[in-house]
Amino acid sequence: MSKALLSARPVRRFWSGVLALLLLLSLRTLGQTTSGNPILAGYQADPEMNYFNGTYYIYPTTDGNSLGGQFHAFSSTDLTNWTDRGVVFDLGRQTTWATYNGWAPSVVARNGKYYYYYTAHNNATNTPSIGVAVGTTPIGPFTDNGQPLLTPALSNNITQDVIDPMVFIDDDGQAYIYYGGSSGARMVVRKLNPDMVSLTNDAPRDITPQNYTEAPYLVKRNGRYYMTYSNGRWFDDSYNVQYSTSTSPTGPWTYGGSVLSSDAKRFGPGHHSITQFPGCDDYYIVYHRYQDKTYKTRQVAVDHLTFNNDGSIQKVNMTSYGVAPRAAGSACPISPMLVSGGLYKLTHKDTDQVLDVDNGSTTPGANVQQWTDNGTNAQRWTVTVQADGHYKLLNKNSGQALDVDNASIAPGANVQQFTDNNSDAQRWQMQAMSGGFYKLLHKGTDQALDVASNSVSPGANVQQWTDNGNDAQRWQFTLAEQPIVSGGVYRLTHKGTTQCLEIPSNSSSPGTAVQQYTDNGNDAQRWVITLMPDGYYKFTHRNTNQCLEVASNSTAPGATVQQYTDNGNDAQRWQIVPLGDGYCKIVHKGATLCLDVDNNLSDPGTGVHQWTDNGNDAQRWRLDLMPQTAGTTPLATHNAATTTAPLMVYPNPSTGRVTFVVTPTQTGRVSLDVYDVQGRLVRHLADAAGAAGQATEYPLDGTTWAPGVYTVRLSSAGQVTHGRLVLVH
Structure with missing residues (x-):
């Protein structure tokens, strides 16, 4: 696989030294404890994760350990704290037919036992073969079957590399073992008998999907079979994960696309497994990768795997932060595909x-x-x-x-x-x-x-x-x-990550460059989106009067995106294009350049700029409507083509400077007034014509007002809406 897998666009310029300093100063501890990546000590590869009786187990290949003769297991009850359970299977000591080159174990529970499948060098034939050992616990002790379960001959020589076993038990109870790849790049399937240590009389079948190299892993969701597998060369950064689907566990396959590939910081992701949390639409992908372009330093990482609304797999953005704790009995989470608003x-x-x-x-x-x-x-x-x-x-x-x-x-x-x-x-x-x-x-x-x-x-x-x-x-x-509520408060989340569009340190300074950061719920990550008369949108940082802007109104790819004082020019205007899958692209007015995360990285603090529209996930954002702080009119109005909030107040609470966004539901006169807690008129802000669906902003400087709670009254075409303004000094 070529290095084109690294990124759809070249590595671009670093941010200025000043910005780099600002980012360093703004580094924070993540709001929620996460697993971090990598998750296992030492150099490990080819991980398979399983969930047995409320505990997660990872079975990897341990690089450089006794010439590949020993297999370790790791366990966790929460996905974040992992314990090395030591050597659970040892070639030579626990086998008679193989002594070294052990890798890629796969474990399955059935019949009250645990079946440990593994690749090892067959001393008799001088070829890789697959064996199986049986234990009564997930960490053994395991007793080997005494001979290889699968060899090239038992595969009708479809593949000479009898490697990388994966066992899947379908809903009807039939067990399948998938294996093979590398030099011959063929995938073979055989059926297992209920004893899980012998094969049925069914002949082996070549069911190789498109772009297959090795390391098959099958999951079933909503009646569809997803065959995921590694592609490329295991020893360099071409290594990646792709998938195909079928209505049968043995194909034929329809190619689906990419699941994992190298990015600008992490290389060679592959040889993975996928684990579903029981009863939930909640999936984790565990895989190995390395950061210095040296395959000898492979380490194990975990990230969420998400299915799109159409059943396709969303490409995984590799993270440094991993996943949140997930203990047995946890409630199912909200799907990241559900769009608020x-x-x-x-x-x-x-x-x-x-x-x-x-x-x-x-x-x-x-x-x-x-x-x-x-x-x-x-x-x-x-x-x-x-x-x-x-x-x-x-x-x-x-x-x-x-x-x-x-x-x-x-x-x-x-x-x-x-x-x-x-x-x-x-x-x-x-x-x-x-x-x-x-x-x-x-x-x-x-x-x-x-x-x-x-x-x-x-x-x-x-x-x-x-x-x-x-x-x-x-x-x-x-x-x-996916309607956009003019005057609504939104969170913008980069596709495939938990990273939100953010102003570093919640700065109110004009010219502060934007970045992405883990969602922590504060106003630095909240934006008021307002429909303007020309049909474009303005994004205003909730905590300031600063607008999302392309510096100097540049039309150059890579130009800095920052916040700046609202001056009404095209640098601060954006087109929102819903894509029908819950995500949008955000396009700078007068250009085809999109709001873009540098190199599609998922790291907190990565810069956000504009870049040529190339259709990848770096330019895809989920716009979630967040709880409103003012207004009493429902967000969904009778027979309305677009949902709108007639009155929006931000920031709220405020230290003094505040903006009122008025979006009438009907055309007519608009009157806007502010009253104190005793009901006395404090300020008459507006008496003007208003057009249905057209947002108008009214600024107010309340820095000299007494702190407290004020009532905002909007009268528009005979309809009255009340809001609340809280001033704190």
């Missing part, structure tokens, strides 16, 4: 029935049911994250919230729509379950959004019921539209 269709699992308001009613208290998908607004819901991490679902047709009648916690309580009142009855915890479905739990209860009797009939009632894990409580979320 997105308009969704919710489909009951295994049916064509969607979450629907009866007869498209706009009346508070109207019943919610399931109904055949007909594409109407009564079956579309705006899903928005709240300050407490729960979600609110607003019906597009009515602006009414998904609500449990009388805030009941009883099983069988009816689910309806009701006026958005910010109560717990309208708040839902959403967990990403196996197969890409969601479970919605009523806040503070164990009651799940449920179709009565798991009916598949149109009109079946939707209720809450005790969480019991069945399909009646599983929902698929399909993104129908």
Whole structure:
């Protein structure tokens, strides 16, 4: 594989010395403890991770240990703290047919036992072969079967390199062993008998997918088989991971694309495994890589592996921070593909029935049911994250919230729509379950959004019921539209990472260059997005009046992106282009240059600039609408083509300087006033014409005002919206 795998574009210039100093000064401890990468001590390679009885185990090849004769295992209960369990299998001492060149173990649990498959040098034939040993615990002791399980002859000589075993047990109980590669670059599959140490009479099959070199690993998700494998040369930076899919565990395969490849800092990622946390749509990829272009220093890393809404695998951005702790019994997380502020269709699992308001009613208290998908607004819901991490679902047709009648916690309580009142009855915890479905739990209860009797009939009632894990409580979320709320507060997350667009140290200085950093929830990572009269957007740093800007309005690739005082020119205007998969590209006005992360790195503190649109993940951003701090009008309005908030106040709380963003829902006169806590008029800010959907900003300098809580009153075309301004000095 050529070095083109490194990056779609050349390594570009370093930031200036001043900026580098600023970045160094702004380095912080990550807000959440993570595993870090690498995760194992020493030089390890070819890792397979498994989850047995609440504990994670990694079985690697230990580089340079007794000429490859000894195999170690590592264990962890939380994915972050790993213990070397010592030598769990030793060639020569525990085998009679092989003494060295042991690598790439694969372990599977069945029949109350643990089966340890491994590659080793067959002394009798002078070729690599695959053996199997059996133990009663995940770390042995293992008793070898006494002879090779697989050899070139037992593979009908499809491959002479009988290496890299991987065992998969399908839902029907049939076990398969996949292996082979390198020089011959062929993948072979054989069926195993239920005893897991002998082969069926079925002939070996060549099922080699596109671009295959070695190290197969199979997972099954939502009825689809994903064959992932290494490509390139294991000893240089061409090494990478790709995948293909099928409706059968033995192919034929449809090529899917790249999963992992070298970047500007980390090289040769490959020979991996993929582990699903039981019951959740939560996957981890464990792989080896090296940082100095020397394969002899291979180390093991772990990162999240994410499936896109269409079932494809999202390319993994290698990280230095790894993953968050994940203990046995943990609740399933929210899928990173769920976009806050997105308009969704919710489909009951295994049916064509969607979450629907009866007869498209706009009346508070109207019943919610399931109904055949007909594409109407009564079956579309705006899903928005709240300050407490729960979600609110607003019906597009009515602006009414998904609500449990009388805030009941009883099983069988009816689910309806009701006026958005910010109560717990309208708040839902959403967990990403196996197969890409969601479970919605009523806040503070164990009651799940449920179709009565798991009916598949149109009109079946939707209720809450005790969480019991069945399909009646599983929902698929399909993104129908990604509206941008003018005046909304957004978090911008780089695709494939947890890194957000950020102002270093939350600076308010004009000219501060932007970077990416781990999401920590502060205002340095929050942006107010405002639709301007020309159809482009302005991104204003929430904590300042500084706008996202290309320095000097440059049209050059690599030009610095910074914050700067709002001056209304094209350097501060951006086009937002939703791509239909939950991500957007953000394009500088008057150019085809995109907001871009340097070299597509995932490292906290990596610079963000503009670059030629090349379609890769470095230029893809998820725009999540964050909790609003002002306004009482629902985000989803009746029959509105675009969801808008009529009044937005930022920053809030403020030390004095504040901006009011007014976006009328109807054309007419706009009046904006500020009152103190006793209801006295303090400032009349505006009395002007307003156009529906058109945002206007009104600045206020309140530095001389008394600290306290003020009420903001917006009157627009006969509609009144109230907000709150908090001043602190």
